Amino acid sequence: MASDDEINILVIVLDVNPIWWGQQAQREPQFTLSTCLDSLMVMANAHLVMSRTNKLAVIANLYQKSHFLYPKEIRNLMDRTEVNGSQTDSLLAVSLAKALCYIHRVSKDVQAGQDMKSRILVIKAAEDSTLQYMNFMNVTFAAQKKNILIDACVLDTDSGLLQQACDITGGLYLRIPQKIALTQYLLWVFLPDTDQRSQLLLPPPVHVDYRAACFCHRNLIEIGYVCSVCLSIFCNFSPICTTCETAFKMPLPQMAKTKKKKVKTAN
Amino acid sequence: MDEEPERAKRWEGGYERTWEVLKEDESGSLKATVEDILFQAKRKRVFEGHGQVRLGMMRHLFVIIDSSRSMEDQDLKPNRLTSTLKLMEFFVEEYFDQNPISQIGIITTKNKRAEKLTDLAGNPKKHLAALKKVVDSTCVGEPSLYNSLNCVALPSGTEIKEILVIFSSLTTCDPANIYELIKTLNALKIRVSVIGLSAEVRVCTILTRETGGSYNVILDESHFKELLMLHVKPPPASSSSECSLIRMGFPQHVIASMSDQDAKPSFSMSHLDSTGEPGLTLGGYYCPQCRAKYTELPVECKVCGLTLVSAPHLARSFHHLFPLEAFQETPLEEYEGERFCEACQGELKDKSVFTCLACKKVFCVECDLFIHDTLHCCPGCMQTDRTS
Numbered sequence: 332m333a334s335d336d337e338i339n340i341l342v343i344v345l346d347v348n349p350i351w352w353g354q355q356a357q358r359e360p361q362f363t364l365s366t367c368l369d370s371l372m373v374m375a376n377a378h379l380v381m382s383r384t385n386k387l388a389v390i391a392n393l394y395q396k397s398h399f400l401y402p403k404e405i406r407n408l409m410d411r412t413e414v415n416g417s418q419t420d421s422l423l424a425v426s427l428a429k430a431l432c433y434i435h436r437v438s439k440d441v442q443a444g445q446d447m448k449s450r451i452l453v454i455k456a457a458e459d460s461t462l463q464y465m466n467f468m469n470v471t472f473a474a475q476k477k478n479i480l481i482d483a484c485v486l487d488t489d490s491g492l493l494q495q496a497c498d499i500t501g502g503l504y505l506r507i508p509q510k511i512a513l514t515q516y517l518l519w520v521f522l523p524d525t526d527q528r529s530q531l532l533l534p535p536p537v538h539v540d541y542r543a544a545c546f547c548h549r550n551l552i553e554i555g556y557v558c559s560v561c562l563s564i565f566c567n568f569s570p571i572c573t574t575c576e577t578a579f580k581m582p583l584p585q586m587a588k589t590k591k592k593k594v595k596t597a598n
Numbered sequence: 599m600d601e602e603p604e605r606a607k608r609w610e611g612g613y614e615r616t617w618e619v620l621k622e623d624e625s626g627s628l629k630a631t632v633e634d635i636l637f638q639a640k641r642k643r644v645f646e647g648h649g650q651v652r653l654g655m656m657r658h659l660f661v662i663i664d665s666s667r668s669m670e671d672q673d674l675k676p677n678r679l680t681s682t683l684k685l686m687e688f689f690v691e692e693y694f695d696q697n698p699i700s701q702i703g704i705i706t707t708k709n710k711r712a713e714k715l716t717d718l719a720g721n722p723k724k725h726l727a728a729l730k731k732v733v734d735s736t737c738v739g740e741p742s743l744y745n746s747l748n749c750v751a752l753p754s755g756t757e758i759k760e761i762l763v764i765f766s767s768l769t770t771c772d773p774a775n776i777y778e779l780i781k782t783l784n785a786l787k788i789r790v791s792v793i794g795l796s797a798e799v800r801v802c803t804i805l806t807r808e809t810g811g812s813y814n815v816i817l818d819e820s821h822f823k824e825l826l827m828l829h830v831k832p833p834p835a836s837s838s839s840e841c842s843l844i845r846m847g848f849p850q851h852v853i854a855s856m857s858d859q860d861a862k863p864s865f866s867m868s869h870l871d872s873t874g875e876p877g878l879t880l881g882g883y884y885c886p887q888c889r890a891k892y893t894e895l896p897v898e899c900k901v902c903g904l905t906l907v908s909a910p911h912l913a914r915s916f917h918h919l920f921p922l923e924a925f926q927e928t929p930l931e932e933y934e935g936e937r938f939c940e941a942c943q944g945e946l947k948d949k950s951v952f953t954c955l956a957c958k959k960v961f962c963v964e965c966d967l968f969i970h971d972t973l974h975c976c977p978g979c980m981q982t983d984r985t986s
Contacts, residue, residue, distance in 0.1 A: 395981050399943050428977040432941035435968045465920070466975045468913045473972045499910060542848045543909035553850075553886040554904070556843040559655065561919050562698070562912045568843060574919075579843050 339524050340386040340437060340449040341378050342430040343371060344423065345400075347391045348457040351487070355456070362510045370514040371454070375401075377522055384445075388433055390426045397426035399433075423453060423493075424466035427481070431473055450480040450502065452521050459490045471496040482521050486510055491540065498539045501525075505534055546574065655832040656844070656905075657700040657758045658718060659693070660750045661686065665708035665732070666741040668767040668796065674819055678766055678795060679737055681819060683729050686764075689826045690729070694722045696830050698915045699844075699896060699907060704728060705749050709739030710771045712746035720896040741765070743801065744772035747779055752788060759788045760811075762829055765802060766795035776801060780808050789833060793825050847904045849883040849895070866893040917974035925952035925966055933960065941965040941977045954978050 347364065356363045371389070379385055389401040434449045441447050451474070474481055480502040483493040489506060497504040507516050520533055542551040545566040556565045561575040571578050620631050663682060674681040690702060702725055703718040716728045743763070752759045770776075783790060791811035792802040798815055806813040816822040863880050882891045888902040896907040927950045937946045939962040952966040953959070959978030961969065969976060 397981070422980070424975075425977055425980045428973060428975065428980060429941055429943075431973060432939075432965050432968060432977065433943060436942035436944050436962075436964060439964060463980075465916060466980050468910065469917055469973060469975045471910075472914050473974070476972055495910060536853065538853055539851065541851060541908045541910065543912070552848065554845065554847045557699075557846045557912070559842050559844055562915060564846075564909075564912070565843070572843075 336445050337382075338384045338386060338441060338445055338447045339378075339382065340388070340434060340447065341375075342388045342390065342434065342449070342451045343375065344390045344392055344397075344426045344430060344451060344453045345371065346423065346454060346456040347393050349393075351457040359510065362513070366511075367454070367513060370517055373514050374517040374522060377518060381522075386437065388430070390430055392423055392426040395422045395425055397429055399429070422460050422463045422466075423455070424463045424470050427451065427453070427470045427474075428466070431470065431477070431479065434479060435477070448478075448524060450482060450524070452482045452484065453493065455483060455485045455490060455493060456487060458488050459492055464492070467492050467496070471499050475500045480525065484513075484516065484521060486513075494537055494539045495541070498536070503528075503533060504537055655697060655700065655758060657697055657760060657832060658703075658752055659700065659760045659762060659829075660703045660705060660718070660752070662705045662707060662712075662746045662750075662761065662763045662765075663715075663732075664741045664764055664766045664795075665706045665735065665737050666739055666767045667737055669737040671766070674795075674822070680733055681822075682764055682795075683733055685819075685823055685826055687726055687729050688823070689830065690722050690725050692827065692830045694720075695915070696918070697832065698911055699846075699905065703750075705746050706732065706735075707741040707743075707746040708737060710742045710745070712742060712749040714749055718752075720898075721894050723894075740769055740771045741767050742772060743770040743805075744774060744776050744779055747776075747783065747790070750788075752786070758832070759786070760829075760833065761788060761790045763790065763792045763802070764795065765792050765799065768796055768799060770799075770801065777804075780805055783809055791829065793822070795822075844905065847886045847899070847906045848909060849886055849892075849906050851881070851883055851908075853881040864891055866891050922970060922974055922976060923955060924970070925954050925961065927952055935960070939965055941969070957982050 345367075352364045375387055375389065379387055387401065388399065391398050391400050430451050434451075438447050438449075471481070474496070479500065481493075481496045481500045482502040483490070483497050483504045485493065485504070485506045494504050496502075503520060505516065505520055507513065523531060540551070542553060543555060543564050544550065545552050545555055546563045547565055547567075550566060552564070552566050556568055557563070558565070558572040558575065558577065558579075560577050561572060563572060563574040565572075620628055622628060622631075663686070665679065669677065669679040669682070671678050686704075693700065693702060699720065701718045701720045702716075704715040704725060706713055706715050715732065716725050719725070743765070746763070747761070750761055788809060789811045790805055790809045792806055792813045794802060794813065794815040796815070798813075802813055805811075812828075814825045816825060864882075866879060866882055879893060882893050883895055883906065884891055885899045885902065885904060885906055887904050888899060890899055890901045892899075892906065896905065896911055898905050929950050930946065930948065933946075933951050938944065939946055940959040941961055942965050944962060946960070946962050948963045950963070952961045952963065954961070954976045957976060957978035959976075961978075
């Protein structure tokens, strides 16, 4: 049991994309948003019970907007927002940024002599959006700098961004095979904090693809050329960098030397 | 004797009236002024200009830390060595943040000898671990500037070669003529800078002047930190010349478990020169060009010479290229609207509120600092635009 000197703060980010959840209700009527919320409540209460000093916050992520569900009053955000039929993906970077700011504020209020450990649990439903890469990476590095773990519990499709975030910050990434058993997975894998995780047998880490994508074609490359000014990555050598527009010095061709030699011997 | 530039010494300048900065209010208390000064200090960091950013500089920097008897002096709390090491840890982190593909090596000197603490490497973890171990070592004897400069082994093909010496003693014990060594350093185009902890030493002045570096002596701990941070940015003279496309490899991380039939444990190339235990590991990073194995990135492949990095390593510095604009400060009284901060949901009770000019959301002073220092992206803007 944790002593009074340690504060554990858990921030849960829940993806509430209405289109995905609506389709999900049609696919599997046993597992809907309300059952998911029930599982989350079980886990949240379990976390608060583990120690007197544990803290909790819940953020709901709707497309690009995010709302704090707890510790502020619950808002009926489903009723207030208009449903836009085309957006089937969700941008989690906003909620993660707000979670980080919230943790930062709480850490300022901590008294001297108290340790604070924090982690963010992301429950992801809909697919990734590729538009948020920069923001997402910024958030990930900020979390790593502050020693905040990002765990991910993925309900449907794998997400490369979340895999990278979990790997960089040291959290756990898990794709759930059976959604009905969400409560079990949450309580087994994501409830224990970092100290206790080393003593448990948890799912093995996934292989993360860290190859870079070139800026010109978005292909994944193993060997590329990097501009020394702006660090943009290209797959082929080009005389001008498209991002920062610096002209590069070309490597001198070696042919001139051999040609001279030939001319000399001919003479 | 060569000519020295004319410089006014501090005792030759006029009086400074430092008491005029502090002003009392009606009740005679200084609290308001002190709070104001602290607030300004917090804001000053955000306003440091975004100059011309050159991230791709591959700098090779060696840091020589003096561990002689003078480092036990307690004018920097708790003693000079501990204070220096703590600032060095901060320096290493900032250095790799601003120069992601550069490398650092650390050398210590004491007892008239020099010892290499860490080799030239691009991963900050090793350096930080080594720095933490030095705290327990004893400071004895005299430093040797000649031996420590000789210990520096910089690869010859690199473009930017620098040495930073943190020198606290007033003497140095050299086995040979140091002026010859200075000529050699000049020929190799190595730039040496010195940060002095005690007083100005003539041999350091000549060393830095001949090689084109800078020489400063610290006044107190915060000045020490400022001087160190000046070395985080790439040196100005070479910044105009080097723009090139660097060929780099992005190796895949192979994770093999014990139950995998084909997995064979193998040595990593980075352990060939190390004196520790040989590390047989199952997984690692394989160079895409020559298939040599390494355990950590970034590294320069010893077999084929290709620089190996991972994509998040470069992505870590992209925030320098797209810097976040400073927020507009308005006093709390003039602000109408809901009194809560968009990012942390806390109540706004500081002296001023900060508005992002792009998305018009308001933030408190703590979130403003956090957003500009660590996060580098505005949570309000992320909600409105669809581009990364």
